[in-house]
Amino acid sequence: MEKNSPLKQLIERFPEPLILVNKNAFFYCNQSVKSLLGDRLDPLRLFPDHVVQKLESVTQESGVLKGEEISLNLKDKEERHIAISGVAVGGTGLFLIYDLTEIKTLLRILKNSRDKFRTVLDALQDIVFVVDNSLKIQNANLAAAQWLNEDIKNIIGKDCTIIYEKNRLKEREPSVSLVKKVFDLKEPQQTELKLNDPNGEQRWFLQLALPIFDDKGQVRQVAIILQNIHDQKEKEASILSLNKELKEKNDRLEKLIKRLKETQAQLIQTEKMASIGQLAAGVAHEINNPVGFVNSNVQTLRDYVQDILDLLVLYDEFKNAVLSGEKAKINELADAIEAKKDEIDLEFLLNDIYELLEQSEDGLERVKKIVQDLKDFSHVDQAELKEIDINSAILSTLNVVWNELKYKANVKKELSEDIPLILGFPQKLNQVFMNILVNAAQAIEDRGEIKIVTRKVEHPRLGVEIEISDTGCGMTEEVKQRIFDAFFTTKPVGKGTGLGLNIAYKIVKAHKGEIRVSSQPGKGTTMTVFLPVLNEEEIKDSLQREEGVASVWMGALEEELNVQR
Ligand SMILES: Nc1ncnc2c1ncn2[C@@H]1O[C@H](COP(=O)(O)OP(=O)(O)O)[C@@H](O)[C@H]1O
Numbered sequence: 001m002e003k004n005s006p007l008k009q010l011i012e013r014f015p016e017p018l019i020l021v022n023k024n025a026f027f028y029c030n031q032s033v034k035s036l037l038g039d040r041l042d043p044l045r046l047f048p049d050h051v052v053q054k055l056e057s058v059t060q061e062s063g064v065l066k067g068e069e070i071s072l073n074l075k076d077k078e079e080r081h082i083a084i085s086g087v088a089v090g091g092t093g094l095f096l097i098y099d100l101t102e103i104k105t106l107l108r109i110l111k112n113s114r115d116k117f118r119t120v121l122d123a124l125q126d127i128v129f130v131v132d133n134s135l136k137i138q139n140a141n142l143a144a145a146q147w148l149n150e151d152i153k154n155i156i157g158k159d160c161t162i163i164y165e166k167n168r169l170k171e172r173e174p175s176v177s178l179v180k181k182v183f184d185l186k187e188p189q190q191t192e193l194k195l196n197d198p199n200g201e202q203r204w205f206l207q208l209a210l211p212i213f214d215d216k217g218q219v220r221q222v223a224i225i226l227q228n229i230h231d232q233k234e235k236e237a238s239i240l241s242l243n244k245e246l247k248e249k250n251d252r253l254e255k256l257i258k259r260l261k262e263t264q265a266q267l268i269q270t271e272k273m274a275s276i277g278q279l280a281a282g283v284a285h286e287i288n289n290p291v292g293f294v295n296s297n298v299q300t301l302r303d304y305v306q307d308i309l310d311l312l313v314l315y316d317e318f319k320n321a322v323l324s325g326e327k328a329k330i331n332e333l334a335d336a337i338e339a340k341k342d343e344i345d346l347e348f349l350l351n352d353i354y355e356l357l358e359q360s361e362d363g364l365e366r367v368k369k370i371v372q373d374l375k376d377f378s379h380v381d382q383a384e385l386k387e388i389d390i391n392s393a394i395l396s397t398l399n400v401v402w403n404e405l406k407y408k409a410n411v412k413k414e415l416s417e418d419i420p421l422i423l424g425f426p427q428k429l430n431q432v433f434m435n436i437l438v439n440a441a442q443a444i445e446d447r448g449e450i451k452i453v454t455r456k457v458e459h460p461r462l463g464v465e466i467e468i469s470d471t472g473c474g475m476t477e478e479v480k481q482r483i484f485d486a487f488f489t490t491k492p493v494g495k496g497t498g499l500g501l502n503i504a505y506k507i508v509k510a511h512k513g514e515i516r517v518s519s520q521p522g523k524g525t526t527m528t529v530f531l532p533v534l535n536e537e538e539i540k541d542s543l544q545r546e547e548g549v550a551s552v553w554m555g556a557l558e559e560e561l562n563v564q565r
């Protein structure tokens, strides 16, 4: 070939690598070949022999070469992949070289990432299918294949309904329509459904259907992910049933609390009624006695008045006889008067009148006092906070329960004059003393002694100590441990409620005081109440959480019964 022939120039200026071969096996490479292969002199030296021979034979036979691929190890460059295509006419062949190196690298990277993706997909425990818009399966992971008990390649291309068919899903349609919905709405969808696992057991699955978009923003495929949420679901269910159970228990407890509260209220009422009963009996008895003799005195006085009136009539007649000077009549009436005086025993009568009047005044005084004591005791008109003289409180309480005590015991009092006033609720504290006194009397079988002592206490803080001892039956250690418990009683039904000391304890506590017991079976019992001198702040603080002593009982009782809301 001539040096500057037009063909040569054409080849030289062609922008892609070209090789020209003539029938004498002369090879000519253009500049592009040289720069591609990095050899300025003879790039063809790098070609393997069989390729060079192929180019020659194609040239000689006027044939065609299509995409002959070879890898070349360039001197100082990396490996290069090329493909050669060409055609020969009349003993001249023209061959074009494509550089495939970059494409090959890209393909390798792509394959790597696909392999990695595959590995990740197969490592997933979730079942993954990818379906196209005709709902054919395009890809699936190992978990999916295992779940369907098929090879992955057998699944690909199948209709996605096999996912649900194979696993006997009752609601197959909604699941497929969920996938369709993703294509339509271009938004992820999810639902929970029950499917059989490979062992044929029904399991809860969460089905996620996620759109996979193409460049144009159309949903090209949908990834269906089935997550086994059976354990989670079962836990949820058991939590739910546990919750339900708890709620039921709670409801039952609440009912119980309500019933208990009603019972408590009833019992407190019973204890109150019992106290009122004792009180009424005592008061009735105390009042009956004086009223009885005042009544009989009045009867006697009425007779006396009659006698005196009779005598007065005689005197009147006597006066008239004297004025008219009828001597015989005068004598007669004088005798009659004397006789009458004898008859009615005037001297005794006059003495007795005064005695009866004195006695009656006495009786009325006693009734008046009892009424006063009763008022003091119940403090009907003053249920609020007051400065209390404990001695007077003891005395009025004693009078009120006197009827309960007098047949059982001689009552001894050692009440100190030197005690401070106590700020508190008089009605409530009287209830404490009354309960202790009645308990003391009830502990005595035939007859014994009850001693009441009050004294000032200065340590650990200023206050009053009230000691009530009896010579009754006493208590065993076991009983002693429980006397302040609500509803603890050793008395027969109807007589004891077991609330007296419990309430007493709450009342004393509300006054920031203390109540102690010392007792010996067969010997007797001493109950000691200590009440501190409080300022208003302190007692209000003590009652702050409650709205008064009455609610202290209820609140404290609830606590006692260990009933929580
Ligand atoms: N002075 C006492 N002597 C002996 N036992 C007592 C005395 N005071 C209380 N108890 C015992 O404490 C129990 C509880 O007393 P209390 O709470 O007043 O309830 P109740 O008097 O209704 O039984 C009594 O049943 C009794 O067993």
Ligand SMILES: [Mg+2]
Binding pocket: 435, 438, 439, 500, 501
């Ligand atoms: Mg009692």
